[in-house]
Amino acid sequence: MINLDVPAKFAQLVDQAHQAAAEFFRPHSRKYDQAEHTYPRELDMLAALLDGLAASGGGAGAGGVRRGGTQAAGNQNGANLRLLLGTIEMCWGDVGLLLSMPRQGLGNAAIASVANDEQLARYQGKWAAMAITEPDTGSDSGAIRTTAVLDGDHYVLNGEKIFVTAGERADCVVVWATLDRSQGKAAIKSFVVDRGTPGFTLVRLEHKLGIRASDTAHFRLEDVRVHKDNLLGSPDIQGFAGVMQTFDNTRPLVAAMAVGVARAALEETHRILTEAGIPIDYDRPALTQPAAAATYLQLEADWEAAYLLSLQAAWMADNRKPNSLQASMAKAKAGRTATDITLRCVELTGSLGYSENSLLEKWARDSKILDIFEGTQQIQQLIVARRLLGKSSTELK
Template sequence: MDKAWMSAREPELPWMAAEYELLRDQVRRFVKEEIKPCADQWEENGFIPRSILRRMGALGFFGIRYPAEYGGAEMDSVASTVFAEELGRSTYGGVADAMLVHADMASLYVFHDGTKAQRARWMPGIVSGEAITAVAITEPDAGSDVKAIRTRAVRDGDSYVLDGTKLYITNGVHADLYCVAAKTDPAAGTNGITMFLVEKGTPGFSVARELDKLGWRSSDTAELVFDGCRVPTENVLGAEGQGFYSIMRNLQNERLVLAAMSIGMAEAAIDMTVTYVKTRRAFGGVLWDMQAIRQRLAMLSARLEASRQFLYATAWRMAADDDCLRETSMLKAICGELVNEVAYACVQFHGAMGVMRESAIERVARDARVLSIAGGATEVMLEVVASMS
């Protein structure tokens, strides 16, 4: 969306500072030059080439939040929000998803909960794009209800033995390092879940199958199986029994960046639809001449801008280390629903072209659908908000 009108506003909002806008320009250029020309092929392949992930690492996109000692840029949650919004604007939800899971979801567990030795071993490769990460929490009978996971981890000498199944895991096929949630004490409730680092190739760990999805086609998604998978005690992430609290803390950031991705995708959808209806001729004029269409797009744009300002205000608070559980839950609910509403309207205004696979708006509509589910379904988010009211 055109933000030129903001340039005259004084004082400038803090999340419009020069360093964030420079990052925005860099990501937008990368999307234009290195993602869009190739992403249709990635959609067909079902994954993103490692060369692109390493290129993103070399450009610093995977180290936005991390310290310079690991090759990071030492920025904050506002920068992550800019990154996620611009990836969403690419209109390739699978690309955005795979990159954000690595940069702002899975790798957070290593950085926040890892020991000094774990961080020293893994963070440089995470930042460079050499070591891609996934987070394995969801199971066949446990999605947003984390406490319901059944994967077990039993202590055996200087190791833990993991048994169980994980489902719908982004980057699950091609990741190098998995942050896995398992129950170490089933009787302890929220105090009985522990996070583990599991490397690709560990005996007893396998990718059972690659999953076929409606949208996010260029991100690989897998079912994982742990069958007597033995990991050393030094692979415990954080303290035993504290995994649930680690998950809840990191989910705030996950929901923030998913909201930002939703905003970016909705912005792109409205932009391309306004362009289309201003040129599509019908009934002796163009579709833009029809009041119902242009007012509908204007209202969606207004709601989108309001949500965007809430998004960045929350990101700014998170950068100041405020607890924003209520706000991130609100954002996830609002933005996940709004991008679907925008996509529906934009497909409608494209007419038959809107359902053609050659049309970007068709892909946006498929990819948007996941955003009201992944990272916490809308209904779960609203229950979190209600519980805090």
């Protein structure tokens, strides 16, 4: 049986993450939204603190968690759920600043998912970004054109990567490339490319609608030589599942980001409505309350569903159960819910929500990316349909 109550042993973690969000993220949220591409130096001290928490087993950042070990008797509430709860609290503070945290990149989740023990040790303490999207390849990651050709002890990578979160600031980038285009998805592999590697060129940084505190990079790879030891997982062309394990880790985290920013918007809207004389009464049917209160209750119910789906995906990972379906369900529900909630909160609060006097308009902008990256809403629905109907990617497109 799945128990989705927050474990008592994680109460201190949740409190610490919330304090970090309240004391570090919220006060600097507007500053770095307006100063796009400026690195938030205030995060260095917080990153050192989180490194200490992670070392003691209480990490609260966005880095990856690796599955492993043996299944103990009974339900397990472990590292994946702990990480997800911490991410929710931090994104209650600011999504862009969390994505700017040193050593907490989405590439770290990729390394944690499929790296061997030697690679885990070698990249311990490194900040890793992840590069999947290409100019001609968006949501269909199986159509990647960046190539990796084995030459002696090195792979030679050629191609372009766009929308790389924290690409300029990270120590290394996990690059997805194909060993053989003719083999389709089965030949897609991920490679860790250290920044400064010859031929690995930063083309530009993107200007964005939201998460402006986080840099988003465009890279070009021209004859980039990467040692074969930097290939994550097996070098054999045997299936797409290896690299796709990354998404089982990262999609629940993105769902958690969406849950966090949506909760922030709900709390602020609750405050504004209450001060305006529109109380939210949980003991009365929604249809007997003012329209704004009824709408708020509906939004809160949607948030609860997204929250529970996210917890379920993390719980299944902790209990070593396949969670690809649940990860996609959580990502799809939370991504859409966050955009719906934040935009409706702006609508409910009128001029207060639309102006920069409140963070509501910023949260509305920030939330949109959470419905797009790590697989768009449409891709998540397609994955869920395939899983439920037992169809392959060829049978259901």
